[in-house]
Structure formats: structure tokens, C-alpha cells
Amino acid sequence: MWCLILVFLRVTLLFSFFPLISSSTSEMDPHELETLFKIMETLSADQNWRESHPNPCKPGSSWNGIECKTTGNDGFIHVSRLDFGIPPNPSCKETAIFPAEIFLLPHLESVFFFQCFTNTKTVISFPEANQLLVNSSLQQLSIRSNPALVGLIPSQISSLKSLEILTLSQNKFHGPIPAQIFSLKSLLHLDFSYNMITGKIPFQVGNLGKLVGLDLSYNSLTGAIPNTIGQLGMLQKLDLSSNQLTGSIPIALFNLQSMVFIALSSNKIRGFFPVGLSKLQNLQYFIMDDNPMFTLLPSEFGDLEKLQELRLANSGYFGTIPSSYSKLSNLSTLSLQNNRLRGEIPVSFGNLSRIYHLNLSRNFLDGVVPFNSSFLSRLGKNLDLSGNPGLCLSPNDAHGFNLGVNICKSSKKSGLPWQKSEAHHHHHHQPHGLTSFFVTIIITLISVAWAHLFLHI
Ligand SMILES: *[C@@H]1O[C@H](CO)[C@@H](O)[C@H](O)[C@H]1NC(C)=O
Ligand SMILES: *[C@@H]1O[C@H](CO)[C@@H](O)[C@H](O)[C@H]1NC(C)=O
Ligand SMILES: *[C@@H]1O[C@H](CO)[C@@H](O)[C@H](O)[C@H]1NC(C)=O
Ligand SMILES: *[C@@H]1O[C@H](CO)[C@@H](O)[C@H](O)[C@H]1NC(C)=O
Ligand SMILES: *[C@@H]1O[C@H](CO)[C@@H](O)[C@H](O)[C@H]1NC(C)=O
Secondary structure (H helix, E strand, C coil): CHHHHHHHHHHHHHHHHHHHHHHHHHCCCHHHHHHHHHHHHHHCCCCCHHHHCCCCCCHHHCCCCEEEECCCCCCCCEEEEEEECCCCCCCCCCCCCCCHHHHHCCCCCEEEEECCCCCCCECCCCCCHHHCCCCCCCCEEEEECCCCECCCCCHHHHHCCCCCEEECCCCCCEECCCHHHHHCCCCCEEECCCCEECCCCCHHHHHCCCCCEEECCCCCCCCECCHHHHHCCCCCEEECCCCCCECECCHHHHHCCCCCEEECCCCCCECCCCCCHHHCCCCCEEECCCCCCCCECCHHHHHCCCCCEEECCCCCCEECCCHHHHHCCCCCEEECCCCEEEECCCHHHHHCCCCCEEECCCCEEEEECCCCHHHHHHHHHHEECCCCCEEEECHHHHCCCCCCCEECCCCCCCCCCCCHHHHHHHHHHHHHHHHHHHHHHHHHHHHHHHHHHHHHC
16 A cells, blocks of 8 residues: 555656656747747748757757757747858758747847848838847847848847847848947948948947947948047948948057958058058058059058958059069068059068969059069969059069060160169160151152152153
């Protein structure tokens, strides 16, 4: 009898224990589960998702694209990550629209939507203000390559106080950047590249004290780069290329000593280069082609020891190429083509030992090319000196290289071959040749005429 009671007790204990264990590992809060079902019905091609995945956080039945965690101490398991578009994660159905319900999942930490909204026009929407979470856990919101995602960047994004990474790249957003975004003090990376965003870069950008990467490239931003950008002391990457930015480079930019990568190509930024560039001692890339700079090349670039790429093409730079650039021992790419540079290529450029791509084409450079044959063969087709009528190449080095540069003519008089003056002489020969050609023709014509006259008389 006692024995039976004991067995009964043990059995009930066991049974009451098991559900506890399972609820702490794979049971979801019914409200959260219902929210997840709604999200999946909006996104997934599987119309029976609710039936086929009744317990989506349960380890065995877990579904690619959803991650769950037992965060919090409510005994439930919570959705922590939603990931659509990049295999092995599932893709979205053709009629997928933006699921505002993601902002109701209290423990969601990261969301990725890649090529998810491709056919049906949709906007980023938020739940009613009274439903919004006081404490969103969302740290990463990455919405990329969605050709049907249109509209404005909603200011409500600023309610996602935990955001560290915000990527809204390659969508069809238009209109201005809401200044409220810059109240997200935890942001480390902000990427709005490849949209149709207009307006100015809000000065409030300076409030993002932790920002490491800022990419607003390939939009239609106007106005000047705000000086407040100088407050972003942690910034390492700044890409503002391909906008319609005006004004000049803000001096404050040179306070950012963590900076590794700066790209400002294809804007309407004017010279001058403020003094202080050499403070950017960590800079490896400075990419600023296609701007109406019309100024001198700053020699200060030569002090940036870590520089690997310097691109300043198509920007109206005049004057000479600073020889200080030959101090850049790690420089692999130098693009100065299509400017108005004069004078000789600095002799010391021959010891740019890591240079791999050098484009000086379409300038007004002259003199003898200071590169020996080992330099020329190392760069091969990545060296472009064409379109500089005054440049010439020493015949000793020229063998087997077609650089689009004339061969220097030797000067018998001076005994010092390939002098600078030879390069000038060289392209004057052509007109002389032409003149004597025409003189010969005229003399021939006159003598033929004389002969005719003479014969007729
Ligand atoms: C929000 O988060 C903060 C910090 O994590 C916490 O102290 C606070 O209690 C949370 N508030 C609510 C309503 O959950
Ligand atoms: C040059 O590049 C090498 C290899 O990437 C690196 O180890 C070295 O620190 C760099 N030198 C400078 C001055 O940045
Ligand atoms: C570079 O070359 C110049 C002249 O050819 C030479 O005087 C100079 O010492 C060299 N500099 C370095 C850093 O090798
Ligand atoms: C070419 O020039 C470089 C740098 O001045 C030098 O180190 C190298 O020995 C030269 N090579 C030849 C073949 O002259
Ligand atoms: C150099 O620049 C010119 C003009 O932009 C371009 O046409 C050419 O392809 C470039 N050459 C190399 C080797 O990159």
C-alpha cells in the first residue's frame, strides 16, 4: 500500500517535472509565437507554415533563418534572429511585404532581409505607437538589395535604442535622412548607400560618438559635409562617394585619427585641401576622383606612412607631383590621371617598391620617364603614362614596353643623352618635318609649272 502511494507520488513528480524542463528550453510565450506566425505568413511561400512549424524554437524542428535564445528569466524561449535571403537561409515569397510585427518581438537581436522585397512595393512600417516596445533588444537591422522597398526612412527607427548596426543599402528609399536617427547613441555602423536619398547630411551626425563606419555613398545628398563630422572620434571608414556634395573638405575631418578609409569621389567638392592632413596617421585609403578641386596636390599626403591607395583623378589638379609621395613605402595604387599636372615625374618614384598600379595619363607631364626596366616590367599594363606629349622614355629602358610614350632622341651635341630638353625637342620635330614636306611639294609644283611654261614657249 505505502509502496503504491510512493510509486504514485514519484510518477506525478516525474510528470510535473518534465513539462517544466521542456518549457524552459523550447516553449514560447503564446503572444510571441502568434507574432512570429504572422511574420512568417507575410514572408514565407509556405502557406501552412503555422501547421508545419507549430513549435519553431524547439531544437529538433528549428527552421533555417530563425534563431532562438533563452534570454530573460521568464522561462520561455525567444526569437533572437530572423535571417532571410542569403542561402542556406530561406528566401522570401514574391508577394512579401515588410512585416511591422518584427518590432513587437521583445528579444529579437538581429534581422536580415536580403533580396526579400522584390516585386510588391512596400515601405518600412512600425506598429502603433502604443504597442511599441519600451526596450527593443534589436542590435542589428540589415535590409539590403530590396528593389521594391520604397518610401522614406522612417524616423521611428530612432526608437530602437539598442541598435549598433543599421544597414539600409541598395533599396529605393528617397527623401531626407531623419535627424532623429542620430540619437541612436549605440550605433557603430550606419550604411544607407545606394538609395535615392536627398537633402543635406544632418549636422546631428556628430552625436554618434561610437560610430566606426559611415556609408552614405551613391545617393543624391547635397550641401556641404558638416563640420560636426569631426566629433566622430572612433570613425574608421567614411564613404560619401557619388552624391552631389558641395563646399570644401572640412578641416575637422583631419581630427579623426582613427580613420583608415576615406572616399569622397564623384561629388562637387572644391579645393582647397586644409592643412592638417598629415594628422591622419592611420589612413590607408584616400579615394577622391571626379571633383572640381582645381588646386595643387597637397604634399602632406607624403607623410601618411600607411597609405596604400591614393586616387585623385579627373579633378583639375595643377602644379607638379610632390616628390614627397615617394616616401609612401606601402603605396600600391596612385591615380592622378586626367588632371593638369606639369613638370617631371619625381625621380624618386622609382623606389615606390610596392606600387602596383600607377596612372598618370592625360596630364602635361614632361621630361624623361624615371623608371628602369625592372620597374616597367613589374607594373606592366598597370602603368599608364599616355597622353603626356612631353614625356619620353630612355631607349635603354624602352625595349618591349609600349607605354604610349615617345622614345627620347639622343643628343649628339651634348654627349648627355636623354636630357630633359630632348623631350621638348622631340615633339617639335613633327612640325619641322611637315614644313619641309610642304616646301618640297611647293618647289616640285613650281618646277613642274616652269617646265610646262618652258615647253609651251
Ligand atoms: C529597459 O532596459 C533597461 C536597461 O537594460 C532596464 O534597466 C529597464 O528596466 C528596462 N525597462 C523595461 C520597461 O523593460
Ligand atoms: C605596410 O604593409 C605591411 C603589410 O601589409 C604592414 O605589415 C606594414 O605595417 C605596413 N607599413 C606601414 C608603415 O604601414
Ligand atoms: C629614392 O630614390 C632617391 C633618388 O633615386 C634616393 O635619393 C632616395 O634615397 C630614395 N629613397 C628611398 C626611401 O629609398
Ligand atoms: C631599378 O631601380 C630600383 C630602384 O631605384 C633599383 O632598386 C633596382 O636595382 C633597379 N633595377 C635595375 C635593373 O636597374
Ligand atoms: C588610366 O586612366 C585612363 C583615363 O581615365 C583610363 O582610360 C585608363 O584605362 C587608365 N589606365 C590604367 C592602366 O588603369
